[in-house]
Amino acid sequence: MKRNIVIAAVTAAALIGGGTATALATTGDDGGSARQAANTRLSDDDVRDDQDGPDAQDDRDDDAARASSADVTAPEAIASALKHTSGTAVSAELDDEDDSDKVIWKVDVLSGDNTWHSVSVDPSNGKVLGSHTDDEDDTAQVRAALKGASVTAEEAAKAAGGKGTVTSVDLDEDGKNKSWEAETHKSGGAEQDWKIDLKTGKVTADRSDAQDDDADDQD
Secondary structure (H helix, E strand, O other), X not given: OOOXXXXXXXXXXXXOEOOEOOOOEEEEEOOEEEEEOOOOOOOOOOOOOOOOOHHHHHHHHHXXXXXXXXXXXXXXXXXXXXXXXXXXXXXXXXXXXXXXXXEEEEEEEEOOOOOXXXXXXXXXXXXXXXXXXXXXXXXXXXXXXXXXXXXXXXXXXXXXXXXXXXXXXXXXXXXXXXXEEEEEEOOOOOEEEEEEEOOOOXXXXXXXXXXXXXXXXXX
């Protein structure tokens, strides 16, 4: 399950050369982040770890490659997993298998006896490759979030499919506004996060993630 994590960080760096020192301090509070600089100078070739550098671009390229290589869509993978393991699909993600080069769909299914199953689905033909049980500590939260919901994970993935190729769908059971969350990719590597209403299936842009990304870029 996704968790909203708020991280407050304070970083300091000093570059000493030719008698010149350079330092940067960043502080954060509940209202946002503020930058304080005293006698601070950043040279043009300074690179912060949190900038959108080559590694971030590589991650986007990898995600786009996964999306384009899958013949089986997220809804199809979920349907296949549920035929193999009865229950409620709570999430599906197109990801590397145990950090290998092989890409599979991983579908989390909560069975009627509250047992969690992780079902692996082949993205080329929809065949179930295997499954195993998992231990999760938020079963009660998931059950409560889905109580009264009329939109399934499969239906949420279909709804988000109008925005691009769905590479993940997941239940956000935290907070007041519970919903399905989906990530889509378009040709060229562009990605977007979406929220799908549990009762109406309405798809809206996930502004909270966009704001978090902007804040991370500015820190």
